[in-house]
Amino acid sequence: MSDTRVDPVGEFSVESLKANPRQARKERLIRDSLGATALVSVLISALIIWSLFSEAWTFIIEVDWGSVWDIGWFPRRGIYDIKTLIVASLIVTGIAMIVAGPLGLGAAIFLSEYARPGLRRTLKPILEILAGIPSVVLGFFALEWIAPNVVKSIFAGPAAGSLLAAGIGVGVLTIPLVASISEDAMKAVPMALREASSGLGARKITTTVRVVLPASVSGLTAAFIVAISRALGETMVVFMAGGAAQTATYTHSALDGSLTMTAGMASLARGTDAVVGEGLTFQSLFFVGLVLFVMTFGLNLVADRFVHRVREQY
Amino acid sequence: MAKARLVGHRTSKVMAQAMERRTADVRGRVFQMSLLTTLLISLFILGVLIVDVAIDAWGVLTGRPGGFLSGTMRSLSDDPKLGVHQALVGTFWIAVFVAVLAFPVGIGAAIWLEEYAPKNRFTRFIELNIRNLAGVPSVVYGLLGLFLFVEGLGGITGGKSIASAGITLAILVLPIVVITAQEAIRAVPQELKEGAYGVGATKWTMIRSQVLPYAAPGVLTGTLLSMSRGIGEAAPLLLVGAVSGRLGTNPGFFDLSAINAEAFMAMPVIIVEWVQSSGRDPGFAEAAAAAIVVLLVFVILMNAAAILMRNHFEKKRG
Amino acid sequence: METVADSTRAMLVDKPEQDASATVGLDIGLIGQAASLGPEPDSVFEVENLDVYYGSFRAVQGATFTVYKHEITAMIGPSGCGKTTVLRCFNRMNDLIPGARVEGRLDFHSVPIYDPRVDPVEVRRRIGMVFQKPNPFPKSIYDNIAFGPRVTGMAKKKGDLDAIVEQSLNRAALWDEVKDRLKDSALGLSGGQQQRLCIARAVAVDPDVLLMDEPCSALDPIATTRIEDLMQEIKNDYTIVIVTHNMQQAARISNRTAFFTAQIDSTADQRCGLLVEYDRTETIFSNPSDERTENYVTGRFG
DSSP states (O other): OOTTTOOTTTTOSGGGGBOOHHHHHHHHHHHHHHHHHHHHHHHHHHHHHHHHHHHHHHHHHHSOGGGGSSSEEEGGGTEEOHHHHHHHHHHHHHHHHHHHHHHHHHHHHIIIIIOOHHHHHHHHHHHHHHHHSOHHHHHHHIIIIIIIIIIIHHHOOOSSOOHHHHHHHHHHHHHHHHHHHHHHHHHTSOHHHHHHHHHTTOOHHHIIIIIIHHHTHHHHHHHHHHHHHHHHHOOHHHHHHSSOOSOEEOOOOTTSOOOOHHHHHHHHHOSTTTSSOSTTHHHHHHHHHHHHHHHHHHHHHHHHHHHHHHHHHO | OHHHHHSOHHHHHHHHHHHHHGGGOHHHHHHHHHHHHHHHHHHHHHHHHHHHHHHHHHHHHHHOHHHHHHOBOOSSTTOTTBOSHHHHHHHHHHHHHIIIIIHHHHHHHHHIIIIIOOSSHHHHHHHHHHHHHHHSOHHHHHHHIIIIIIIITHHHHOSSSHHHHHHHHHHHHHHHHHHHHHHHHHTSOHHHHHHHHHTTOOHHHHIIIIIHHHHHHHHHHHHHHHHHHHHHOOHHHHHTTOOOSOOOOOOOTTOGGGTTSSOOOOHHHHHHHHHHHTTTOTHHHHHHHHHHHHHHHHHHHHHHHHHHHHHHHHHHTO | OOOHHHHHHHHHHHOTGGGHHHHTTOOTTSTTTGGGSSOOOOEEEEEEEEEEEETTEEEEEEEEEEEETTOEEEEEOSTTSSHHHHHHHHTTGGGGSTTEEEEEEEEETTEETTSTTBOHHHHHHHEEEEOSSOOOOSSBHHHHHHHHHHHTTOOOSHHHHHHHHHHHHHHTTOHHHHTTOTTSBGGGSOHHHHHHHHHHHHHTTOOSEEEEESTTTTSOHHHHHHHHHHHHHHTTTSEEEEEOSOHHHHHHHOSEEEEEEEEEETTTTEEEEEEEEEEEHHHHHHSOSSHHHHHHHTTSOO
16 A cells, blocks of 8 residues: 555656646636735725825816805805814714713723623623614614703703714714724733732722723724724714704804714715706815815824734733 | 731731721722713613614504505605615615625635735735725715716616615625634634645635635624625715605516616615605604614624624634 | 663663564664664655745754655654754645745655645645644544545545545544544544544545654643554554654654754854754664763753
């Protein structure tokens, strides 16, 4: 049996160890096809940038720049005050972070440091369900429940849509995001650090606040930046509960209704004929999209840096 | 003897006091309770949300559940033929596009990145690129769809059609599919791969026989999560032109001609539509709530299945 | 001090018949000339000036030795000495590590296996491997054994496959224990059974050589003994190269032993594996020519 396998005399040569050409061809074909699928993502990025720039460029060249710094967002009348949209976006994002920051971080600390495994197994999936709820549902909730029950009752604002109602809605939407990234960051802190702290007689609260949180600060920063980026880009909640349709006058009050960058785009695109409107309406859509893309892209890159710092540390 | 003198009467008393004080760690207690409170607030919000939607939807769903599922868009909320059939058909086809386009491409890219890609700058660039794509706001994908599929390739896609919407959403969830599949593939133990190579398996044989079966639950979890994200996403659909107002046609589920017809509806968009109509006709708020329940049933089932499956396999593999 | 070498020598004396075939016509006293006396068996691997790099790090430097047919060749040495690295060169398993590079000559039956025309997959079909940790596939016992024949296209028919499975499990002395539960998951076997399953899986593709990377390090003494007995039984059919950190094991089972050590590479200030001495096992353990070998086998170092 053994001697017939490899005949050292004459017949066994480099040829015997050559790849079967058919098989080699098949392997190469599979490798190249899989590589092509990976390149699709690059193609998509290129297409996004191309589509944003080509239309936004027309807008940048042709627009009367006086109309880009004006009294409000009235695209159909040729008034494209971008600061109305940006300020509204910042207000909504700020409110969202006030809601999601403490709630998400608190939930993360509890799950990572305090919850017993059994409790954690029950609580975590519920938080994940919350993460999976579509934003239209949060939009409905913000308009139908948060606006009358929170904005009107507590802040004496309008019972209909407002930036505050939308901001709280976006905040609820980003709680699971903050919680899960923060929890990952804290879980990445080595057990030895906690044990060292406890070994010195520190209480749990001291260990958590003085050891775990500082050690995971990169990850926590990443969580907040990602959440800010997500809140800036959230569309449906602000579109449904932001309290403005089609147009908005400049405001910096959270109790007013206004349009964020995203809601401005959604309302402009609403309907079959709206997108191709007068003058630069269509192009203004891409201009706002470009501004939003640049902002979120920058935030994501920074967050990515912080996440990588966590990985390098531990 | 010396010890006894060192820990004298006074010292032991101090120590006993110190050890008893542990129960009186008020600050720690308050801290822990406030952490738990933050978590409970989130859960409370989820509870209120579900109850609020359920109450609003109750009348419609208990009154005429079948009629609501088979009905179409109407201009009055008390029209007995009001329903979500067109939206269900649209969402069904979007799901098909996501499954057919995003899953194979995303899983293929994940396999390449984890098993084939050389460790160089180009690979790192692709990975960074995918992470960034995952963070691009969904409305921007809508702009891409509008520019490319509605305007640019309108001749093929039919313009503001279900095909444009489906491709756009497939692109939107692609990075999620890639990232989750990569994580699942990365978890395959090196020993299994070496075992397969050791008996003369080629790379692809090894991947097909060891990597894919082992990673399958994780990959499936990722596809379920991205599918539920895909069918719940509304913003890009507004941009690629989901119809507003009434949709005249009502194609069946397997009516292929509807794919590139110049009009479509989808579950998340019908919710927006009805919420907006509730301004002039308050009854639409209830219809919207009922549509939300229908959408949530799909989304939560998919999410729950994904989470349960992941937890099951995590536990099984320790 | 009762040294390892002493007990080893005692063991070698205990079982003279085991090594009889290899030591025929040899006078154990004639150290150093032993290899040139009697007829040399055919060589399987010829290694000459083998350097292995991981990126810019040189893991092994200038190894030169020959592995002979139907012998058990052991590679011993302290951790980090490159013995596993060398073993993984024999079936080009190091190709899987990004940046790994091999220089020098490594011939398998006179064929340079690092020739660009050679397909590593073909090499691995002829040179099987058993790993440090038992690594059965999460499949049934039957499918574990059948995996190799299936992927290499050896057996097309169900009957052939059944025969190969039974034969391989028999060779690995596992058939009687598992013949009634071939469809059960391999993960339900004990550690020792799993490792014998992995040996059966390796022999199922009918290889010429079996490489074993510390196959007993994760096993208890009883399971270890069974594996060692098994190796003695199958060495008439296979050439076996084994890496072990257990000197007694090398002394008990192997015909030849290569002693590796790690030394500081002065040019790069890194540790680098080095083959110190290669000879018949009894020579290495009873009368090594290098002081470092002697220190190691007598337990003064490592």
